[in-house]
Amino acid sequence: MVNRGFRRRRGRVCAGLLAVGLLFGAVSSAQAGPRESADATIVDSTGRAGRTAALTFDDGPDPRNTARMLDVLDEHHVEAVFCLWGEHVRQHPELVRRIVAEGHTLCNHTMRHENMSTWSPAAIRQNLRATNAAIHEAAPGAEVRYFRAPNGAWGETPRVAAELGMQPLGWRLSVGDWNRPGADVLVRRLREGIAPGGVVLLHDGGGDRGQTVEAVSRFVPWAREAGWEFTLPARG
Numbered sequence: 613m614v615n616r617g618f619r620r621r622r623g624r625v626c627a628g629l630l631a632v633g634l635l636f637g638a639v640s641s642a643q644a645g646p647r648e649s650a651d652a653t654i655v656d657s658t659g660r661a662g663r664t665a666a667l668t669f670d671d672g673p674d675p676r677n678t679a680r681m682l683d684v685l686d687e688h689h690v691e692a693v694f695c696l697w698g699e700h701v702r703q704h705p706e707l708v709r710r711i712v713a714e715g716h717t718l719c720n721h722t723m724r725h726e727n728m729s730t731w732s733p734a735a736i737r738q739n740l741r742a743t744n745a746a747i748h749e750a751a752p753g754a755e756v757r758y759f760r761a762p763n764g765a766w767g768e769t770p771r772v773a774a775e776l777g778m779q780p781l782g783w784r785l786s787v788g789d790w791n792r793p794g795a796d797v798l799v800r801r802l803r804e805g806i807a808p809g810g811v812v813l814l815h816d817g818g819g820d821r822g823q824t825v826e827a828v829s830r831f832v833p834w835a836r837e838a839g840w841e842f843t844l845p846a847r848g
C-alpha cells in the first residue's frame with residue numbers, strides 16, 4: 613500500500629530527527645513527537661463526516677491474539693490503533709515492531725493498566741514516560757500518537773498526555789468483547805452500533821481475544837460492503 617510505504621519512510625525521518633534532537637538536547641519527552649500538536653481533548657471520533665470509523669485495540673501486545681488480529685487487518689487493508697501496556701511491550705517487543713511495520717498507529721495505555729484517576733500529574737508523567745520508553749526500546753523512533761486511560765479513568769491524564777505529545781483517545785462504541793459473549797453477538801453489536809465517525813473500542817490483549825479476532829474478520833468485510841471506511845481518530 614502506498615500509505616504504508618509513506619509511513620515507513622516517515623519513520624526513518626523521525627528516527628533521523630530524533631538523533632539530531634538528541635545531539636542538541638532539543639528532543640521532546642515524547643521522543644518521536646506528535647504529527648500535529650496534541651491537546652487535552654479526549655478524541656472519540658475520526659473528525660470526519662459520513663461512513664468512517666476507527667478501530668482501536670487495547671491491552672496488548674498479546675502472544676495469543678495480536679498476530680492473528682494483525683493478519684486479519686492486513687488481509688482487509690485496515691489501519692488501526694493499538695493501545696499497549698508497557699509491561700506487555702517489554703515481554704513481546706517483536707509484536708510491537710510488527711504493529712509498526714504494518715502501518716498501524718501506537719497508543720500509550722500505561723505500564724500495567726493502572727487506574728490513574730486520583731494520581732498527581734508528576735506520578736502520571738512518570739508512568740507515561742516509562743511506557744513510551746518501553747515502546748521506543750522495542751521500536752526505536754516509533755511515534756506514540758495517542759494515550760488512553762485504562763477503563764476511561766481519566767483524572768489528570770489528558771493534560772499530562774497532551775504535554776507529552778499524545779492525544780487522549782476515547783471511544784464511542786464498546787461491545788463488551790472482554791466478557792466473551794461469542795463472536796456472533798460481537799458481530800451483531802458491531803453492526804448495530806457502528807455510527808458515522810465513531811471510534812470503536814476492542815481488545816487484542818488482556819485475555820483470550822479469539823472471539824474478537826473472529827468478529828473483526830467477519831465485521832470488516834460487511835462494513836466495507838456497506839460503504840464504511842476505516843481511518844484514524846482525529847480532532848474534528
Ligand SMILES: [Zn+2]
Pocket residue numbers: 670671721725762763
Ligand atoms: Zn485497557
